[in-house]
Amino acid sequence: MGDNLILKVMAKALIPVIILFALYVQFHGDYSPGGGFQAGVIFSSAVLLYALVFGLDAAAKVLPDKALIATASLGVLIYAGTGVASMFLGGEYLNYSVLGKTAQSGQHLGIIVIELGVGLTVAATMLLIFFTFARRTRAQ
Amino acid sequence: MINLIIDIVLLVFLVIMAVSILHVRNLLAVSMLFGLYSLLVASVFMVLDAPDVAFTEAAVGTGIATVLMLATLAVTRVTHEKKQKRVAYIPLLIVLATGSLLLYGTHDMSNLGDGNAPAHTHIAKRFIEQGQEETGVPNLVTAVLASYRGFDTLGEVTVVLTAGFGILLLLRRNQKLRIKGVQGG
Numbered sequence: 001m002g003d004n005l006i007l008k009v010m011a012k013a014l015i016p017v018i019i020l021f022a023l024y025v026q027f028h029g030d031y032s033p034g035g036g037f038q039a040g041v042i043f044s045s046a047v048l049l050y051a052l053v054f055g056l057d058a059a060a061k062v063l064p065d066k067a068l069i070a071t072a073s074l075g076v077l078i079y080a081g082t083g084v085a086s087m088f089l090g091g092e093y094l095n096y097s098v099l100g101k102t103a104q105s106g107q108h109l110g111i112i113v114i115e116l117g118v119g120l121t122v123a124a125t126m127l128l129i130f131f132t133f134a135r136r137t138r139a140q
Numbered sequence: 141m142i143n144l145i146i147d148i149v150l151l152v153f154l155v156i157m158a159v160s161i162l163h164v165r166n167l168l169a170v171s172m173l174f175g176l177y178s179l180l181v182a183s184v185f186m187v188l189d190a191p192d193v194a195f196t197e198a199a200v201g202t203g204i205a206t207v208l209m210l211a212t213l214a215v216t217r218v219t220h221e222k223k224q225k226r227v228a229y230i231p232l233l234i235v236l237a238t239g240s241l242l243l244y245g246t247h248d249m250s251n252l253g254d255g256n257a258p259a260h261t262h263i264a265k266r267f268i269e270q271g272q273e274e275t276g277v278p279n280l281v282t283a284v285l286a287s288y289r290g291f292d293t294l295g296e297v298t299v300v301l302t303a304g305f306g307i308l309l310l311l312r313r314n315q316k317l318r319i320k321g322v323q324g325g
Contacts, residue, residue, distance in 0.1 A: 025195075030277040033191035035285065037296075041199040048207055069308075076301050079294050094290040108276035111286040114293070121297050125304035126204055132311045133211040 004053075011053040018046035026119045030108065036115035040122025047127055056134055065131065068124045075121030079114045086110065146187055154180050165221045167213055175206035192281040 025032075026039035051059035083094040091098035096110020157177040164170050178201025185194035213219070250257035267284055275283040285293050 038195045045203045104276040137214040
């Protein structure tokens, strides 16, 4: 996008707000609309805006591919690991009721944790896909 | 009354978008129109009181999908769709037949918001009555997706991860091969 000053200033103003909104959607998803998937996509759109305005290299410096691959895998690991944890605590796979003191608090905790896993995987995977496509463009 | 007007305006715009997507040959414009189409669909979901779905549609359909389509256009460097001279009769026939079958099928669907519809009488009632007590989560959509349907969501997340890795394997290997070719040549 070159040296478009208006774009750069606006992006700098918007990106923190978008990331904050993504975190709100992530961690408030149990009370208001939203959840891990939506939060992950919104977060990735903030980084996407950064990459479009400031260039791929600047974005890749913040979030290198290796970190993204690790984060994407970590998300699924958190999700599946919650299931295994509830198995070790005496419940069925992904039955969060055994995670807390009461069944209700266990369910609530489990939902927050697996939503975090969903958010991490979705955000990292969306960015990976975008970076891979965008690099192909540049390689030609 | 105002709801009816909003519905009509949104649906008319949806039809306009769909028809113009078919007619416009400039692929850049088509991907923009697809984004607008998704935004309109998101508004329809919002009118139907489904903010969670509207959220996803707006973020994925309007945001990520549009950018990915633009990136693909930049890679392939195709800017215009080729004009088709002949009318393809067999595909047209298949589309018309499938469309009329689908229209015929809608007669069996229950009315919008019908409380006696099978979807509302089976297990949804239990989710609504006991969901918040059992999970402590006021947003029922999150409770159903994350807890009652936890297996499905785990599968979905795995699909997302697999899609990402698939694209990495497909597109990245070629890049490496090209670099080797440059070194060898």
